[in-house]
Amino acid sequence: MNHIILGNSLTDWLIALAVAVAVAAGLDAVKAILLRRIRSLTAQRASRARGVAVAALSSTRLVVLAILGLYAGASLLALPERGQLFAGRAAMAALLVQCAIWGDHGVKSWLASPRAQQAEDPGRATSSAAIGFLVRVLLWAVVALMILDNLGVNITTLVASLGIGGIAVALAVQSILGDLFASLSIVLDKPFVIGDFIIVDNALGTVEHIGLKTTRVRSLGGEQIVFSNAALLKSRIHNLRRMEARRVVFKLAVNHDTPEPVLRALPGLVEAIVSEQPQVRFDRAHFNGMTAPAFSYEVVYFVESADYRVFMDVQQEIYLRIVSMLAEQGVRLALPAQTIHLEGRPAVLPVPLPQDERVAA
Structure with a gap:
């Protein structure tokens, strides 16, 4: 027991080892007690913050607790200055890494809820994924710089060097x-x-x-x-999902032999057909053209739904009812054709061919 090892008796080494084990075990026990307590509260009433706390504490690494225990034990020994400096820096580096791990798992847990609600609000899932990635990268970058500073590295020069190198890299990867x-x-x-x-x-x-x-x-x-x-x-x-109403415009062309009273009544008849459809808001129907092949109407209405299937069902029903209405009114749809009337020209009668030419033909 009186043997001297590195300036400390064997008894001192055993005491230091016992303290290290006790500190590591004590920290692990505190972690377990806190986890049990928080989980019991979460079971009674769910809380997002408690879930984050559980995720962070659960990520506590046993090796970090062991390093902190060894540092507590080493503080009881008479170590050289370099040994004390090494123990202090190792403990601080381990603690910083553990803080980064806590933060990383906490961010993941905090963003888990918006991702679970992706079906209800996809935008939140998209935003949380990108922002969470940037937060975690920034967290680990800050911790890495703090560890380097703790180890005695001049991070001011390093940050300046990284800034210059970052400009060069940025110019090289502009598209990215x-x-x-x-x-x-x-x-x-x-x-x-x-x-x-x-x-x-x-x-x-x-x-x-x-x-x-x-x-x-x-x-x-x-x-x-x-x-x-x-x-x-x-x-x-064009984002069709955010469409609140679909504006529909269609033209209707009827034959030139349609009588004037029917032409005057058609807008009202079409309005009645369109207004009867569900999820439809009628806007207008007008006689708007007298072109060569037909008399034309323009009809405008709104479908109060962004669903394309609803729009097609409504449009199909309107077209079928208009066809039925035109048949009842005796109105014919105009065909894309033209009739040419020749006036003041003598009729051309066929001239019979001679007998021999008819035979040859």
Whole structure:
């Protein structure tokens, strides 16, 4: 027991080891008690903050607790200055890493709820995914700089060097950074979210994924269309999911032999047919043209639904009823044809051929 090892007796080493084990075990016991207490409160009344606390505490690493225990034990020993400095820096580095792990798991847990609600609000899931990634990257970057500073590295020079290197890298990857900032614009401004049906130039489909560089759209044909985020924001985007009402305009052309009283009555008859349809708001119907082949009408109404199937069902029913109404009124739809009348020209009678020519023919 009186043996001296590195300036400390064997008894001192055993005491230090016992203190290290006791501290590590004590910290682990405190973690278990806190977890049990928070989980019991969460079971009684669910809370998002308590869920985050449970996720963070559950990520506590036993090796970190052991390093903190060893530091507590080492503080009881008469160690050289370099040994004490090493123990202090190791304990601080372990504690910083553990704080980063707590923060990482806490952010993941906090964002888990919006992702679970993706069907109700896809925009929140999209925003939380991108913002959560940036928060976690920033957290680990700050912790890494703090650890380097704790180890005695001059981080001022390092940060300045990283700034210069960052400018060079930024110039080299302008397109990637452009897509990254475009992704942030999509997340924050929300011109569309996952699940929206959009039209971009000649491509149309449902948004499946919004990434840091690309956005993926599933077209009606089944193939996946991949857009660069920067190029996508430069395009004109039609978001059909946010359509509150669909404006419908169609023309009706009737034959020139339709009598004037029927022509005058047609707008009212068409209005009655359109107004009878559910989820439809009639706007107007007018006799608006006397072209060469027909008399034409223009009819405008609104379908109070963004569902394309509802729009097609309404349009089909209106067309069928108009056809039936025209048949009852004895009105014929105009055909794309023209009739040419020749006046003041003598009739041309066929001239019979001689007998021999008829035989030859």
